[in-house]
Amino acid sequence: MSRVGDMIKKNGRDILRSEHHKRTRYDIQHGDTSVRRHTINVARYSILISEKLGIRCDKQALIRGALLHDFFLYDWHDKDHISLFRLHGIHHPGIALRNAEKEFSLSALERDIIKKHMWPLTVVPPTCREAWIVSMADKYCSLMETVRLHQKKQKK
Numbered sequence: 001m002s003r004v005g006d007m008i009k010k011n012g013r014d015i016l017r018s019e020h021h022k023r024t025r026y027d028i029q030h031g032d033t034s035v036r037r038h039t040i041n042v043a044r045y046s047i048l049i050s051e052k053l054g055i056r057c058d059k060q061a062l063i064r065g066a067l068l069h070d071f072f073l074y075d076w077h078d079k080d081h082i083s084l085f086r087l088h089g090i091h092h093p094g095i096a097l098r099n100a101e102k103e104f105s106l107s108a109l110e111r112d113i114i115k116k117h118m119w120p121l122t123v124v125p126p127t128c129r130e131a132w133i134v135s136m137a138d139k140y141c142s143l144m145e146t147v148r149l150h151q152k153k154q155k156k
Contacts, residue, residue, distance in 0.1 A: 008043050011063040018103060020073060027074075030145035035070050038141060042066040045137035046130075055129055058109055062130045065113025068104070069134055071096040093118050 008016075015021050024035035033041070043066035050057050072092040097114045100106060106114075113134045116126040126132045 004044050004047050007047060007059065008040065008063055008067075011060045012043065012067045015064060015067045015104065020099070020103060021067070021071070024071075024073070029070065030142050031148055033145040033148075038145060039067050039070055041141045041145075042069065042134060042137045045141055046133050049137055050133050055133065057130045057133065058107075061107050061109035061113065062133060064104075064106075065110045065117075065130060066134045066137065068100040068106075068110065069093070069096060069114050069117045069138060071100045071114070073099050093122055 021036065021039075024039070025037070027035045029035045029038040043063045046062050046066045047059065049055070050059070050062065070092065072095045074095075093115050097111060100110075100114055109128050109130050112126055112128050113131040116122055116124060116131050117135045117138050119125045119135055126135060
């Protein structure tokens with residue numbers, strides 16, 4: 001395993017072992033990428049961004065917030081949820097935060113990361129550098145996961 005992978009395992013062990021987080025491997029996030037894989041990708045890129053840009057931050061909060069930022073626990077592609085949560089992009093950070101608070105003890109930084117990772121869709125911007133980094137990594141990973149799907153479709 002890589003150094004970054006080891007950091008994610010060490011700091012997010014309880015999250016990665018959680019039955020709810022494990023079940024997110026069956027929900028698709030972007031393209032054909034599962035929610036679980038997406039959150040691990042975001043954790044990985046969050047670490048790499050912070051290191052590449054030389055941004056000092058709380059790596060534990062960065063990793064844990066990234067792993068929980070999409071802990072909404074429903075299939076947002078399901079028609080039943082689309083009718084209830086037409087604005088998934090706006091509503092899911094609050095839902096993810098509520099779910100995460102029920103299962104894990106969260107720091108203030110982790111709460112900020114989860115609640116504000118969809119800025120600017122969520123009106124209030126992040127208040128810590130960790131949340132800015134996860135928000136940036138989330139947008140990058142989302143774009144790459146979606147582009148890969150379109151590339152696969154074009155090859156067919």
